[in-house]
Amino acid sequence: MVAHDRLAHQSRIVLRLGQMLLACGASSYRVKDSMAQLARAVGIEQHHAQVTYTEIVATAYANGTFRTELAEQRQMGVNADKIDRLSNYVDSLEGKSLAVEDVDAALDGIDRVPVLYGWLRNALASGLACAAFSFLNHGGVVECSAVAVAAFVGQLLRRWMMRHKMNHFGVWMACGAVAAAMYVFLVKAAGGLWGIPPTHQAGFISAILFLIPGFPLVTGIIDLIRQDFQAGISRLTYVAMLMISAGAAVWMVSLVFDWSVTPSYDYHLHVVALYSLRILASFVASFGFAMLFNSPPKVCAAAALIAMIINPLRLVLVEELGMASPGAVGLAALAAGLLATVVARRTRYSRVTLSVPAVVIMIPGVPLYRSLAYLNQGLVNSAVASLFTVLFTIVAIGVGLALSRMLTDQHWLVEQPRAVPKLDEESVRRW
Template sequence: MNKEILNPEEHPFLAEHPDIAQMNPHERLAEQSGVVLRFGRLLLSAGASSYRVKSSMARMARAVGIEEHRASVSFSDIATSAYANGTFRTELYENRVFGVNANRIDKLKQLSHELRVDQSVEELNQRLDEIENEGPLYGPVANALASGIACAGFCFLNQGGFVECGAVLFAATMGQALRRLVLHRHFNHFAVWLLCGILASSLYIGVVEMLELVGLTTADIHQAGIISAILFLIPGFPMVTAILDLVRMDFPSTLTRTSYVVAVMASAGVAVWAVTYAFGWNVHMMLPYHLPWPLLITLRFLCSFIAAWGFAILFNTPWKVCAVAATIGASVNTLRTIAVDSGFPWHAAVGLAAFTIGLLAAAVAARTYYSRVSLSVPAVVIMIPGVPFYQAVTNMNNGLVLEAMSHVVQVLFVITAIGFGLAVARMVTDTRWIVDQPTSRVPELNPSRHYIR
């Protein structure tokens, strides 16, 4: 191993840090590469896309003095190679945290844009300590209620009535409470989605059957609402980031994220089928309601707002970002429903709505440290067709193959429209997406060695 000491005359920054100057190149590169990998690890475990992880690590690598940095990122792994001072270092990291933390993504984005050349590893590690040690923004009660309220709003948008929305509110609240409890104990995600799907759908059936026993309603006309009770299990964040990674032709990340999305949604779908089969329920489309047009549009706006707000809270988004994302989502989604009612093709309306949301999110992100994904995902997740997907699983298990395939096609078209709408908006507003170039290529950083806290 090369034991040559770094020369302060060749590296002026080292003259101010004699302890660092006494390190050999391998030791110093180990520290530099370590803090860069830690930065990427925090982003990946918070749910960031592969592009954001790689580009942010490249910025930090330049800030700490690494001459060249290469990274391969999937949903579950990071592999990096760093070159500096005539030597190199390769490191691997296995990600086992598949959650979403929009607040952490925003904080790390802010740090990425505040990076300056010749920053010390020590001060950056201290900043990362502050971000990593920050706990959830919302407690378990607020988190669970946000899930229930969001799914109740989603239920109305899916033609649900008062009984369905009320039962969904209770069932989804308890389901999310269980999910948070077991995920914090590091349970397997597929088992978690299965257990929470069984609990939420069972509670929905229990509420509706109880209302029938006391003579307040007839259970048969509310059976389809059970699917809205588990819509909090839709993995909206990895679904959107998988499509964005696909547009960037980052296939390892796309495949791993898509596999995760399909697996956990299948687990929830099997849970619904098992419960409905055990209780003899028939999941069919709910009958459309007939309300005065002004009242209908107002309720659609309000339900879209609370659904987007609730999902934003589940993503651990600060309340100001929740408000912006919910306003964007409610406004655009309401216009989308009006267009569909007027005969505009459903999938085209979803694509245009996602494109508009992407533009609005980009406009807000350009003036703040909020990330586009924190603003756009809660706004578009209310358009993800969770109901057709779970109906497809139910129909498949019941042997209704043609009906199942019909629902699968609907789901694929809508998800594709959402993803490509956001991707085109990103291309329009970011030249790094319209011109293909390595993510390791970053603009020059500010030469000042002082960064903004």
């Protein structure tokens, strides 16, 4: 049984890597591929894994025996910095043979790395990102200012609640309600103090856009495209539940304060000033969301540079050339994936940590939350129109990212056959 005992240690360390990646928000494909690479490095002949959003079932074969283990991962979140650290470590193992103890020590070191941003910088990133998002959604000075403060407060509350490991759906509902109510309070106060007219109501949806689960949404789409249906469906179900929780908060606030979710105000700027500000807003929004994903500053800047190229061009295609919005979004997502690949090949950053912050600002969060509010107000036609806009746009993002991966990654274009494990006759008799 010496061989099986040794395999138990090897399988455990590979499973630990999978759990760490899953806890950081990595896609099923990345988890399985990284586990297989580490398995080869520690002496496992073949490794097969089934990965969902919360569980890993893995079977390892070595020295004429095998071992199957199951692990449940209940820690859900996003940590792009650790995804890159773990991916870079796994990539460095190519052609190497390591002892389990050495791998364990390396994973301990990565696990001890603290989050990159404290509560203040994290909350400021949320406020600035949502304010920039508000401008991209035709918000003016009043909307952007109120959104920045409301999203700052909402993110402070979310970070505190997540640190105390509270239920995610309750966290999203509470933070959505607090941020939306804060926006209402600020606009009403501005009206009372400075006589600002009540035409800035709809901006309060932008105040909760920091609650858009953009990272699991994109990785869930990637899982589906890779035919990892269990992982993709469970991840997207989690995303849908979070959005419904935040949407319920929007509805409650709009009902209590009799607050409109339909815009009645828009800015009018010269085209040069408009697109200059849109370029700046795209950079700020993407940089802020990358910080919320715990990406290092250089990764945030790289993702923001990609966003400031693709997002204004998307708006030009829609507003100046009359292209349908989903088509423009798909082309922008394709461009984001290709640019992320170019940057990733010249750095130690992964494509997903570069592309997700760049495309997350194209996720139509305002129409999504507005559609939920319309449903609760009985405006079915308006709700259905908004929902279809959201669905087609999300599908376009997935198609664009998938095409970029197929064009640049042979493993995405051609499905690689997996060898069927076989045991020798002696092992069969023994078991």
